[in-house]
Amino acid sequence: MRIKMKLMYLTIVCTIATVLAGCEPLLVLDPKGPQAKTQADDIMLSIWLMSAIVIVVLAILIFVLIKYRASNQSEDYEPPHIEGSPLVEAICIGIPIIIVIFLSIVSVESNYKVEATPAGYEDQEPIVIYASSSNWKWHFSYPEQDIETVNYLYIPANRAIEFKLYSYGPITSFWIPQLGGQKYAMSDMVTTLHLAADAEGEFMGRNANFSGAGFAENTFEVTSMSQADFDEWVDEVHETADPLTDEKFEELLEPGHLGRSTYTGTHLEFSPAPEHDHGSTDSEVEEPKQEDHTDHESGKQTNHDNH
């Protein structure tokens, strides 16, 4: 029985170790940007620390089970009555407290990191992209470039990106695992997600929050490219794409799945984002810019100011 159990845990530990360290890296543990890197580091740190705890508990358990099993003891052994010892219990409280304090410090530090302009890009002006979801699509509006795409996202590599997230409908969650963790997009406020890609390449992006029948296929493709390629793409869009009209946008919002499409102009002009002074995730540098958007684009909101 004990051997079976040992074997079982050995198998678990081996499986985890092989897969984590193994041939094909898992998306989350294969970061391509500073935010995802911070998160992957936290994850690996906690995995090692937590493995140590599991092993200690397991070791104590196996030891007491072997040593104090009834078949290992004389017939007339009568277990003693032990109330508990303050010293032992203090240790049992003390060590977990130390671990929790340590992890809290790491966690708080990372919180502030992932909620600010990515490390190494602080001196840049971030590019602002509005990412809004509708059943079951993603709309990406580039106000500075004055273009809009559906279901695909082109970004310049080595540049801070500030995503402004909101939803036409159910709560969704904007997630590009290799660039960083997710954040909700909701219908009555705008949330901000700071990301950056350290490398050029193609990444998977999706809505991670269940949003109804078409949820599984609610994905988008992310391509990170050099600034020059990005500028070239913007110019090309301005030359070739149709302008996005109010009617066309209404059509796009209809529930369903669509392929990729590209437009000049953004829907922000006629269907502005639900921005108001939520302001929880913006770093100080970006504050004036944020207000700027609010002034120009927030026509819809009247009753949200008092949240």
Next chain:
Amino acid sequence: MDFFNRFAVPHPSFLIYGAMVSIAIAMIAVVVGITYFKKWGYLWREWLTTVDHKRIGIMYLIVALLMLFRGGVDAIMMRYQLSMPDNTFLDSQHYNEVFTTHGIVMILFMAMPFITFFFNYLIPLQIGARDVAFPRLNALSFWLFFMGAMLFNMSFVVGGSPDSGWTSYFPLAGNEFSTSVGTNYYMIAIQIAGMGTLMTGINFITTILKMRAPGMKLMKMPMFTWSAFIANVIVVFAFPVLTVLLAMGTMDRLFGTNFFTTDNGGMDMLWANLFWVWGHPEVYILILPAFGLYSEIISTFARRNLYGYKSMVASMVVISIFSFLVWAHHFFTMGQGPLTNSIFSITTMAIAVPTGVKIFNWLFTLWKGKIVFTTPMLYSILFIPLFTLGGVTGVMLAMSAADYQYHNTMFLVAHFHNVIIPGVVYAMIAGLTFYWPKMFGFMLNEKLGKWTAWLLSVGFVLAFIPMYITGLDGQARRMYTYSESTGFSTLNMVSFIGAAIMAVAFALLVYNIYYSIRYASRDIGSDPWDARSLEWATHTPVPEYNFAIIPEVASTEAFWDSKKKGHELFKGKIEKIHMPNNSPLPFIMSCIFFVFGFSMVFSIWPVAIIALIGILACLTYRSFEKDHGRYISVEEIEETEAKLRGAKK
């Protein structure tokens, strides 16, 4: 015709029609069977109108086991659907309904009645009482819960199941995006069942505070009673939030209010917040009694007293307080900002400390013990490492920055199953095996029981460990399908195999019950495990008055002391015993609640109003009813005691 159309299931399939036919056949079989064996009178007198806490407990158990299998079938269907890429076994709508009902059924209609079964059956016995404080309220609790559960399950065949997840986040669950009556069922069925739970909470707090045997100070209560007391305090604080939340949701869906809608000032994040203000304490309502059961079992089979009694109690009190301070960790990604996230991250991690204390106390209870590997003990021993694994992944999830990557993925699914299955489900089966002889007078087969425990654990590891990995590889939860190119297929197939093994384990549990009913020895006495607390001091089967003489208690392990140290439990002589009368009112009133709920779901207002009047009439009748209970005479008690092989003196 239009009127009847809305009762149809909106997305019928072969599976649903098959289920309809089998439900109809099963119901006809039950009715015919009861009529043939002339059991209607027995059913009415002994069960439907009973106020006996033991019988009510057993009815909770029956519902919990039935729901376990319903939720289990949902689980197997999901695992099969995901075992292969682009599988077409379930379409998106069905998959969404299946994971929604799986969650609700398992948490609210399986785990909750299972622990309530233990509250009902054990607490009066453990504290040396003859019933709960409010026996009739207890019956009402059960029947309301039962009718809520039945109403919810009806959604499967009439009108369509809810499909917005067990969390039912708005605006997805609002009229705009969820057009079937499924979410109406969610709002109203859970409301009715929830009222029952709230009453249970009040009832057991009163019972534990007011009805303990003489000498049983608070710090001399058995650990399960302590855990149940704290869990019921959490119920009383948390369930009113659910009541209000469901009322708001019902109004949004039926009366056009805008609490959670996307426009007119509705706030979609309000639902998520209120839901988890109830939802997080809810998981502690489930886990604390499970901890209590483990404490009883581990100390019994280590043949030792529980190590660190005081710190066990203290840690549960701390957990119960913290359970109300962590709800935002269910949506770190909502954009509250780093300060809020940091606070909730720290409070969440802090829960690991009292939980760790409990784990170490169990380990130290084994220390210097004389460990006997019975089936309940095997579950408890498997629980320790598996639950620790679930606990430490919980600490990982509590790190809010990293949670941005875990959130909404299979990693999270793996985590909460990793705490709920070894934590709650193992405790339920362990407790059931442990207390089975007390309830039914024979033991479950040990060999089959151990096989079940091992199969369940192997299946569990295969089913859920791969999810940690696919989660980190970007598999979001609640996806009904994925493509070959994602590379999720191998590990999902492993998960399905694990789930299938778990299904075999549960089938083996059923077979064990059947086998033991047929072949197990009936000559086991009233204390087959050589146990330690008061519930084992009475006869098996337990007479309706529990104890002919109320026991006197001087320590946490009164029964053990009476066996080993010559402590005298039953002093004094038999006197007549006052017992409550049976009453049909809780059952009738709950039936009217069922009608009320059903007509609310389908907005059939005249019937709803008539039913509401009926409910008020029942309440009024009860207010003016005079019922002083009845007495069991000394002769009758002596006769019963003699029949149960001599009264203990």
